[in-house]
Amino acid sequence: MEGWDPSLLFRIADVAGVVGNGLLGGAVARARRFDLIGFLFLAIVSGLGGGIIRDVMLSARPVALTDPLYLGGAVTAAVIAYLLTLDGPISRRALSLVDVIALGCWSATGASKALAAGLGWIPAILLGVITAVGGGMLRDVLVNETPAIFGGKPIYATIGVLAALEMVALQHYGRPALGMGVAILTATALGLVARWRNWQLPG
């Protein structure tokens, strides 16, 4: 597979995560009967919020503002969620799958960016998890709900910690692409099983 570039695959996973989380934001807007502006804001916040918080904390220009695919993906998701209901069993499973793929992808990307900016591995893991869960937290706060990741739901941020840790370890050994792949696979597998078996942390 000469010339095969794994970064393309990760970019696809990243933007798919934006669209998927944007659709999840749109679903919240639909449940609350918001208008199109509400759909747009919640899709942008859900899909791009985590990365924006990460970039702002690193004093970097948010990639959400410079790479048109990101904002475009979130706006597309808002429009789709506005036009279609997406609450059939297939839609829900597809959204769930994209969500856990994005969890792994974003945890790894965030940790990797933090390491590249010269941070230590512990703050890198924190930034990885913030990248993965920040958008959903912001969305929950905007609609006056306590962020889902705080408890009473299947583990999610915990999987992000694990994915970020894998990325940090494999980047340390000079294998960032492998780290990204392992993080995505781990988060996808654990995330799906955690929902299926309702794995929770003790409260």
Next chain:
Amino acid sequence: MEGWDPSLLFRIADVAGVVGNGLLGGAVARARRFDLIGFLFLAIVSGLGGGIIRDVMLSARPVALTDPLYLGGAVTAAVIAYLLTLDGPISRRALSLVDVIALGCWSATGASKALAAGLGWIPAILLGVITAVGGGMLRDVLVNETPAIFGGKPIYATIGVLAALEMVALQHYGRPALGMGVAILTATALGLVARWRNWQLPG
């Protein structure tokens, strides 16, 4: 009118917007019987929050911290709102007018600053709207209300999108001062009519 500088007019509109939105923040503090600190925080958040979010996303020092008129305007508004009730019909109309003027002014300023920072026109419109609605959203979240712009109210952010778009177009043709003026006029006219006729987006 040789020597006439339109930027002075826009600066007046900008600071009037800070005072007006600061008064709106103070009105929320009054409705909830907050103390003077509550008035100050809500006035600062309402009047300066949108611009601070914009500047932080552009990795720029917030103008709210460097230009004394801004923080001074917000603090003055907090003190006025603390001392006076401002719920008579004239006060309410004046506040409503300043609010829609600020909507146009801030949408245009935010978009213009984003373009000057090298962003594309779509993220520039997003930053324009965030500048205009960000303070009110932060204020609503701080007092546990769902942001008013999400739906069920006369259109507001939609007008900000239009004003930012006008600014982007006219700045593209080298006419930023005209863009600012057109944005303010459009937002003022549409904003007042939208409230009068209760124009809403479909939910």
Next chain:
Amino acid sequence: MEGWDPSLLFRIADVAGVVGNGLLGGAVARARRFDLIGFLFLAIVSGLGGGIIRDVMLSARPVALTDPLYLGGAVTAAVIAYLLTLDGPISRRALSLVDVIALGCWSATGASKALAAGLGWIPAILLGVITAVGGGMLRDVLVNETPAIFGGKPIYATIGVLAALEMVALQHYGRPALGMGVAILTATALGLVARWRNWQLPG
């Protein structure tokens, strides 16, 4: 006392504040039966949020991400709060004491950093107070409570304003270490008396 370095004392006060506020965040997580992730997030937000907001507004890298003692202190606090209940009279008094020490320390640190970044004394006071109260505000917003500092509680942010003002004045006269000491002493004394006598601002 040749060779005695007051900055060590202030660093101890600073990190003690992180641990103390982290424990307060953990207590909120316990009251709401959050899981360990909830404890970690609320401890990190409570203990580090104010300083992160300050640093982001100054376009500086958050010290919470670069100095391991800070994130380490918040994580330690989360684990302690998760394992122990800390609601006995001695624990509560100790937490209350650390809280008011941190109020003085953080108001002074924030104001001092803002002055060092070239800001005027009024925005410096604002950033001092944001440093001191920002973490608690974020924590309250995340659990859907109106921030306690807005009213109906003993004065807190007001004491932060005073502490920041003292720091600004004494730094102006070239005595930052004295300013920090005076700010901590003032905030501790006033903070304890305010709670004991339930001093409130008029609403």
